Amino acid sequence: MPSFRATLQITGLRPGHAPEEVMDMAVAAVGAAHVVEANQLDIVAGTPRITVRFMVEASEHDAENQFARNAAVSMAHGVNTVASSGALRTYRRQTGKWLAI
Template identity: 85%
Template structure:
């Protein structure tokens, strides 16, 4: 099964939400349709960034990429209910490298 990772910058929390809710929401939304392999929080240049790594069902290359795009969009939508987010990026694992989708 192809492996993807979605990353999104977190620039703030919405009122009434705790920091851990951001990752919980990201993993929940992606995990609703795909197997989540891992997740992590990094701080890059002072800006928190979460990463969710997941797999999609193997099919045709473009269809796999579309499933991953849909998952990343769902993740961003879910995260935006609890936090203010920035740039969303999606990568596909190919020959040992992460390539932008």
């Protein structure tokens, strides 16, 4: 199964929500349709960024990419219920590198 990752900048926490809810929501949103392999939080240039790595069921290359994009959008939508966010990016693991799709 092809491996993908979605990254999302976190720009703020919505009132009444705990920081751990951000990653919980991200993993739940992606995990609703795909197998989540890993997740992590990084601070890049002072801005928190979450990453969720997941697998998509093998099919046709473009369809796999679209499933991954849809998963990333679902992740951002879910996270936006507990936090405000910035840039969303989706990557595919190919020939040992993460390539933007």
